[in-house]
Amino acid sequence: MRLHSSLATPAQSRAQADAGRLETSIGRLRLKNPVIAAAAEHLIEPAGIRAAIAAGAGAVVVKSTNESQAAKDQLARAEYVALDANWKPVPWGASAPPEVTLATRSGLYPGDFESWLAQAVAMDAEARAEDCLLVASLILSGLDASLEMARRVEAAGLRALEFNIGTPYASQAAKGAVSTELDPKRVHELVRAMRGATSLPLWVKLTGQSERVPELAEAAIEAGADAVTMAGRLLGMVPDLDSMAPVLGTSLGIGGFWNLPLTCHWLALSRARLGPEAGLIGINGARDGHDVARMILAGAAAVGIASPVMLRGAGVLRQAVAELDAYLAAKGLTVAQLRGRAADARRGFADMPPLDENWRRYITKDSTP
Ligand SMILES: Cc1cc2nc3c(=O)[nH]c(=O)nc-3n(C[C@H](O)[C@H](O)[C@H](O)COP(=O)(O)O)c2cc1C
16 A cells, blocks of 8 residues: 555655565556566466466566467477586586576477466466466467467456567477567568557567567567567577587577676667667576666566576575665665666777777786797
8 A cells, every 4th residue: 555655654655665666667567576487387387387476576477388289299308408617417406506508498388278378367366466467478380370369368368468489499399380580570560460469468579599689679669569578598509528419419499697698788779779668578697686687777677587497496586576676775776767777878889998908908928839
């Protein structure tokens, strides 16, 4: 309950200010905080979704579905590995080092659309009780099927939809199972069609496998997306020295803390291109509340965390919210006041002052020739 400031005690006023510090808006949606539990296997079943809601996430994006049987079948073949900085597998779990790289061949929600939708509706009721936004998630296979599923998501009373058109796997998975859209024109067409099918708040998740992420974002926003989620993971391959074969047999979706600078770069360029009000959601490489703050500084209104939660548990989300809150409190800022500061402070290389042979300080002086 909001107290009128003249009636509130100083402690109550402080509590009110504290409560508002983490609030954020993405287009017409308000979130209680900007930490989003992003889709991966831990959000396939109710237990994982409940854990994310209970951990205090501002939003939970449930595991994606589509109509492709091949995409569902892929889940049965999915494998996951956590690699340390020497590319050696480490045990899966909270003891994995923070600099871990996660490599995966994931698939989609294994059940049919009806069970996925029924579960999402049940989880939405639980999310509402905690002021958490439950977001439905569709991955493009065939456009007509996506549009029909989106209509049903809206008719079922869900409150927001993420439309992922940028998975890393399209070139590797069975033909048509998932999509990696790289052409702004095509993004525009897809999003316009989706905008015509649903009036729900629409987040479009874009690929990071492009040098044109800001153009893709612009196309999605111009076509009516409320926000863009940037950017999907990359494909990579890790040769194993013993077997001399690729780790897990093939190219994989890869991610890790090292992707954070790339995400922040895309966020900053997109903010410069689309303006400070554009709905930007950061994803890919955030591990904790400080990483969430970094992506907000780069322009994100909210930030998804997926694989660290799958690896270490929902406590990652709880801690991220607390860390972000402590950081904001120490700086005396709200999320809205933090947003985009680093992006707006970005300068061009040529704007930097000349230095006196600075480069010499960065070369190793080898004594032997
Ligand atoms: C095992 C696994 C499964 C994923 N499944 C989905 C999915 O169903 N839908 C989706 O939009 N993104 C999916 N993602 C992508 C994540 O939501 C997120 O974009 C990506 O992992 C980068 O964020 P992170 O660094 O926080 O993990 C998946 C990622 C992983 C690792």
